Amino acid sequence: MHIETLEVERRLQNFRALAKKAGVKLTHQRLEIFRTVASSLEHPNAEAIHRAVRETTSTLSLDTVYRTLWMLTNLGLLTTLGMRQDSIRFDANVENHHHYICERCGLVRDFEGDELEALRIPDSVSRFGQVVSARVEVRGVCVHCTEEPEKGTSSRRL
Amino acid sequence: MHIETLEVERRLQNFRALAKKAGVKLTHQRLEIFRTVASSLEHPNAEAIHRAVRETTSTLSLDTVYRTLWMLTNLGLLTTLGMRQDSIRFDANVENHHHYICERCGLVRDFEGDELEALRIPDSVSRFGQVVSARVEVRGVCVHCTEEPEKGTSSRRL
């Protein structure tokens, strides 16, 4: 399963433009890494990307893959899935509910909402498989972090 | 910030009942670990729980915390946040979209939906902070895994 070549080319052009604007060098490694992610539907992890790019660029180091992925994420060309921030978190609220996540400090809070209860999942989703649950994940910057002058935020991991 | 004592007691009673039914021993460690998670709004990680329980049970090992948390999760008394499954995944689709995630193999697919575009986030959420984005995360079992006889699924990590 792949993205159409045209869309991939559009994304690559976008990368070239943004890289220039941001003063970031366009290396062979970076182009290949971005091309790999941009043409995949799999939401690959660093390991998988490394494996794929190595087929054509045999000396690529895993570390470069990570550095490039974070750089691309910071440029807004990629997003990451699930919680950034540290480790697995546990929740004793097993009723259906949703989460508010602070992108800066990682704070998580539950919330509920009547309209959200009855979330209408598009029929097209059924082609992927059966549905067990649906949750809304709201991201933002929490009250505390909004007041606080930015600090303790690694620039690497947005 | 804490859950009301009454609710915590109810959850503890529930644990005692389920533990008996499942033939799981009720140790001091397990009760304290569950009490800690059940009375927190913070969605703590294993590290934080370990630190908290150590204040009263000084010899508790981190490993016991992990084992207990997974056991509680398997009993349906806890849930985990974000992607279970391995490592960070990257996505070159930065437009607003939603995810379907297979709980068994970790497959992830994007989808969109007009009704979902206009998700009405409850006003109450604004007390946590400002909202940047809202995504729906649908979980289920993908077509491929539904056909496949169950395999390669660690019982520990549901």
Place this chain on the structure above:
DNA sequence: TTCCTACTTGAGACTGGGTCGCAGCTAAGA
């Protein structure tokens, strides 16, 4: 109440994803 044993625990070693520091390399502007 005591006994018994299968289930738990703690400790320490281990695994694997991810990061750091540094010396050598290279894109790209002058």
Place this chain on the structure above:
DNA sequence: TCTTAGCTGCGACCCAGTCTCAAGTAGGAA
């Protein structure tokens, strides 16, 4: 072509989470 700031690969490192195993204990049986 020259220059150099920014990049890369490498090896060492860090740390969350897991495994193994000997010692400890919950809780049913007697």
